[in-house]
Amino acid sequence: MIKRTFLSWIYLSFLYIFLFFPALIVVLFSFNTSRVWSFPLRGITWRWYEELLARPDAVAAAMNSLIVATVTMTVSVALGGAVAFAFHQWRFSAKNGVESLLLLPLLVPNLIWAIGLLLLVGAIHLPTGPATVILGHVVLTMPYVFLLVRSRLQSLDPNLERAARGLGATSPLIFRRIILPHVGPALLASALISFATSFSELVVAFFLTGAGFNTLPVFIYSLIEIEPSPIVNAIASIIFFVAVTCMLSAALIGGREVAFTHGGDSHDK
């Protein structure tokens, strides 16, 4: 037994090293005084972060990312939560159809979605910009909200609603006092996941940002193409930090349900 625990611990460590080592290297080099990617490090510096903050285009991209992520999070939680609640409250024949449609973005590669959305946006003559990026991100993140909130609702003891009703409570009171407190952690966790996903997403944003509007990941991408600089490491570290913080908080708040629904994380960082 002890041996088995030890082995699985080693296995897990290797897994995490494999997953996070590249990202940690990026973080490490973002503090390196040298421009060159090579060991040993020459020294520790905040220089690249300072340079980054001095660039208006970088700051603008960061602000854009913040705004897009915040709006995406809000819309996604509202819509996904509403659909999950509808699934809990009513029986309707289209349930399976609606569910597969809603979860489709989890299965289709982001690139395909991005191209599809771009074609759609073009077809209906919608100018690309913040709104289209948000639209794309809402479609990507709503499944997580839906899955999390719905699985949380499924764990709600039906007797609680019965008890409340038997005590004279009408639906609005039951929603406010019984259902909302129960799904609260799931709403918060899915909000954080939506924010992190939107903040770090590249592919859909790249296709749907349009001219003159950049999110942070798109900004890095163009930076790498045009003028490779250690600033890239600094931006990547910031994105990594935001995403990891959000995801860890989500896991802490949402617990097992987050781990299950978000286990097959496949979106690009």
Add this chain to the structure above:
Amino acid sequence: MTNNFPKNEQQVELRGVFKTYGSESAVAGVDLAVRKGEFFSLLGPSGCGKSTILKMIAGFEEPSGGELIVAGKHMIGIPPERRNVGYVFQNYALFPHMTVADNIAFGLEARNVRKELLSRRVKEMLALVELEGLAERRPAELSGGQQQRVALARALAIEPDVLLLDEPFAALDRQLRQHLQVKVLELQRRLGVTTIFVTHDQEEALTMSNRVGVMSLGSRSIEQIGTPHQIYYEPATPAVSTFVGQINIWEEEVAFDLSDGGVETKNGFQVRNYDTASGRDGTIIVLLRPERIKLSSFADSNDPVNKLEGVLSDVIFAGDTTHFMVDTRLGRFHVKRLNITDGDEISRGKNVFLSWSENAIRALPKVEWAQSRAHTSRHS
């Protein structure tokens, strides 16, 4: 237990209530009248439909047909939130994110009761169930027994027309259960609240109730309604006789009427509570509780009637009682004896003599028994 509740003051009444799920019958034709202030039990094995009846009274399930009247008002079509019914769930269903006080206050909150009145009422209820010190605890921080008392206080806080208890003791261990049974009963008597109690535990039903309705899996309906005493000693149908306690059942042929009432059977047994005056004769079904039989290792010459010889085939020690299985010419008899003395050790294979008083037997005409048996199996 006496039953002195006014017959004309019915608090809960079911007339021909039934419930089907598709072609499946959950409850078949229940007629029931529970009197004001009464503690009424629905007793039956799991799946017999007793909980469904409770859910229909509360409004969590709608009957497929029949009439339901609570406190003089017809309840069909009225949603649960507009019925004034207190319900204690088997798992208590306490609101996990609310404190004990908030749980108890919830029904009053839903009724928009004023703040001062609400907090006073919550204090009263906490005192009633002896949980004053735990008002700010969460349900998860309470023991099972405490949770049950909170559920009870929450249901009673709204001053319900009827209190419905859905197996509230099932999750508790035996000692705590017996303690809480007494407490619940005291509370129910003090408040005089009409109570319907669902249980599969016959001992619980017999000890707590003014009256008991026994349900069976076969009929999905009430087989017999009566006082605990009636249910135990005068079971009306086979399902009741076998579900409540253990019983010896066999057939006898009536030989002749006794001059001072009752009959004597061809096997030479005297049965007092049976007469052929109303044209009943022929084959009778005889019911005899195991504890009413006297067992001895020698023939008692003083009592010539109602005795039977057999061979002891098994002895089962059960703490306060000992069970004896005796093979006789009429089949296997079950005898139960209270272990009040050290008792003579009778070993297996020995010849023993059974005897009982002529009042110990309950007899029914076989025709009636067969009819009720047919009734029992009609829906299965």
